[in-house]
Amino acid sequence: MARIVMKFGGTSMAGTERIRRVARIVQRQQAAGHEVAVVVSAMAGETDRLVNFCREANPLYDPAEYDVVVASGEQVTSGLLAMHLQALGCKARSWLGWQLPIHTDDAHSKARIEGIDSEALLASMGAGEIAVIPGFQGLTADNRVTTLGRGGSDTSAVAVAAAVKADRCDIYTDVDGVYTTDPRIVAKARKLKNVTYEEMLELASVGSKVLQTRSVSLAMKEGVRVQVLSSFIDDDAPAADTIPGTMIVSDEELEGLDMERQLITGIAADKNEAKVTLTRIADRPGAVAAIFGPLAAANINVDMIIQNIAKDKGETDVTFTVPISDLARTQALLEERKDTIGYYRMLANSKVAKISVVGVGMRSHAGVASTMFRALADRGINIQAITTSEIKVSVLIDEDETELAVRVLHTAYGLDGE
Amino acid sequence: MARIVMKFGGTSMAGTERIRRVARIVQRQQAAGHEVAVVVSAMAGETDRLVNFCREANPLYDPAEYDVVVASGEQVTSGLLAMHLQALGCKARSWLGWQLPIHTDDAHSKARIEGIDSEALLASMGAGEIAVIPGFQGLTADNRVTTLGRGGSDTSAVAVAAAVKADRCDIYTDVDGVYTTDPRIVAKARKLKNVTYEEMLELASVGSKVLQTRSVSLAMKEGVRVQVLSSFIDDDAPAADTIPGTMIVSDEELEGLDMERQLITGIAADKNEAKVTLTRIADRPGAVAAIFGPLAAANINVDMIIQNIAKDKGETDVTFTVPISDLARTQALLEERKDTIGYYRMLANSKVAKISVVGVGMRSHAGVASTMFRALADRGINIQAITTSEIKVSVLIDEDETELAVRVLHTAYGLDGE
Known part of the structure; x- marks a missing residue:
């Protein structure tokens, strides 16, 4: 009982x-x-x-x-x-x-x-x-x-x-x-x-x-x-x-329960994120805080963040993702603070998808991420951003390639059933 | 306030x-x-x-x-x-x-x-x-x-x-x-x-x-x-x-508030009652209890009750009203007890209406009921049953005559407005 x-x-x-x-x-x-x-x-x-x-x-x-x-x-x-x-x-x-x-x-x-x-x-x-x-x-x-x-x-x-x-x-x-x-x-x-x-x-x-x-x-x-x-x-x-x-x-x-488990447990796709890029930000201490402080205060959940290598003039581009539902508020907040932050242009793109491979097995195995990058590259899928956690690797790609990418990775990690 | x-x-x-x-x-x-x-x-x-x-x-x-x-x-x-x-x-x-x-x-x-x-x-x-x-x-x-x-x-x-x-x-x-x-x-x-x-x-x-x-x-x-x-x-x-x-x-x-109030306050009509008659019941103690005891036990609300004057052979007819919604249950209960009660036939009629004249003023005035009976008789409306309380007189009539009776009584008691 x-x-x-x-x-x-x-x-x-x-x-x-x-x-x-x-x-x-x-x-x-x-x-x-x-x-x-x-x-x-x-x-x-x-x-x-x-x-x-x-x-x-x-x-x-x-x-x-x-x-x-x-x-x-x-x-x-x-x-x-x-x-x-x-x-x-x-x-x-x-x-x-x-x-x-x-x-x-x-x-x-x-x-x-x-x-x-x-x-x-x-x-x-x-x-x-x-x-x-x-x-x-x-x-x-x-x-x-x-x-x-x-x-x-x-x-x-x-x-x-x-x-x-x-x-x-x-x-x-x-x-x-x-x-x-x-x-x-x-x-x-x-x-x-x-x-x-x-x-x-x-x-x-x-x-x-x-x-x-x-x-x-x-x-x-x-x-x-x-x-x-x-x-x-x-x-x-x-x-x-x-x-x-x-x-x-x-x-x-x-x-x-499951000694012989696969390295990767599953693959998820998420089309609910939008990508925002701020160009030519001064590469100095405090610049990034000026961007993300106001977003955090507004309870906007920023997920991926990429800061490009600084260019010649001590300037850099910052790219990040937010839920599509918060995109308009994000743009308004950053527009208001354009002078404080000191960026040149704000670019937004909601036609992106986040593809994640997840598995507790990857803790003890190297090479999970490189398998992912290689499999996507082989099919000509361009990676716009990358984040990783202990049990997850996520990439941002063009939304149109979502299904293709999921299928490619499902096969690459040996998850296909009968 | x-x-x-x-x-x-x-x-x-x-x-x-x-x-x-x-x-x-x-x-x-x-x-x-x-x-x-x-x-x-x-x-x-x-x-x-x-x-x-x-x-x-x-x-x-x-x-x-x-x-x-x-x-x-x-x-x-x-x-x-x-x-x-x-x-x-x-x-x-x-x-x-x-x-x-x-x-x-x-x-x-x-x-x-x-x-x-x-x-x-x-x-x-x-x-x-x-x-x-x-x-x-x-x-x-x-x-x-x-x-x-x-x-x-x-x-x-x-x-x-x-x-x-x-x-x-x-x-x-x-x-x-x-x-x-x-x-x-x-x-x-x-x-x-x-x-x-x-x-x-x-x-x-x-x-x-x-x-x-x-x-x-x-x-x-x-x-x-x-x-x-x-x-x-x-x-x-x-x-x-x-x-x-x-x-x-x-x-x-x-x-x-209202010293000069009319004798009668209002007139109400109710078409939700049905009339049941049991014929040729033995006119002996306990006969009526045998009818109404089971109905009370079944939570059926009996309103008007008329027992006719006993006929030659020590037999009498009993007529009463119940809500139409309880008529089928009433008939089933009395059918079951036909032998115990000892009646000859059960007649039911749901095409009846109860017309009531109501007013606290009638407590101190005689003649309210007789005005009612005379006004209805003058228009040829037949009264099938009568009940009275301290502030109400009710009569049972044919349902088809409901509106006519209400209008006749409204005028008879001087209630018509401009």
């Missing part, structure tokens, strides 16, 4: 038939002898509908009242799933964010979970009752509703799993696991049995939108074993234990 | 433009110097949508989970109205049922309010903040969400008004007050300045669907002055104080 937290997203909860299907998947886990808690999202489209009402009410809406409005979507689906489970003969009840409670800070609309009171929850689960918990929502110290920000339900699920010391947190999504790369780009992409938290963080943050990054960080911090699997499995399929998706585990657990 | 509770129904809260209009009406009351709390319903149609999800989930749904689901509709509108008020520059915040809390018993889906903690609410209102409170919802002693039953928001408003000792509870509806009768039937119907609680109870329970009966009972018990007025007043109209609807008050207050 294990204690399991299951999480279902908005697509899985969109309407009576789908919730009934979710109820059957949950029932199967309980029938297999497990203690079960379920974390649910709002019906697909519902949160957008509610957010829209808020924007119409007041473009500068009060985030505390926004939270009151949008938290209702998950309240509805948690009550409905409890009813569907009861219709199948299970004992079940909903536990709203304020009932447990799920304690958060008071950063309304993007709150962070500080702790979950698990005593009543554990007693209920221990008595054979399936606990249904709305994701996304929490409670401040002064008794007001909070939400965790879009996609926060993954984080809720991991936090509940940590609070009840679950053996596993199963995140049901519209994919059946984490792949070596996007199967829509590379038909030969393989589903991974295991990835480490750090690999998952790198893969998620560069575009494999399977899990919210924050939930993976929390799972890593709390040591929660997370499994990604499909909610569109056949109704008659056996319990999830026997049709595993991808398990996200610690480095240590991975070593025990 | 007064302390005022305002209540807006689902039609007034249906969508951004209408909520904005409500916000302006509320703002005007605050601008007039009043302390204001607002109680809101869910958007029109929303509760039906949620109830439907519950029925689809499980026809025998758990009322505790039903409450979790359907209470969300009022949560949404209370958050949105707070935002709209803030957009107009008012200070405002929502207070959910569990936040105040509004204490109820644990009769889920039809809970009764036991009390409201008003300390925080009064402090907030005293500081110039408009309190926005979702109607319809409450909290049990063991911290679970309840709802008060359909139309419960009127009751919430009156309960809040009692808790904060409001000077007035203004119920905004899609009519602009209580009329001597339905203006769609009698063009010369007049809007009443004042009615007493008891008159309103009689008028409401026989079909003037302006206010929920329960809310009027509560207002009478707690001595809350309730005003019914239209939410479709012009945006530029002055504050509600100067365009009164109908004020519902105690007998004592009425005497001070």
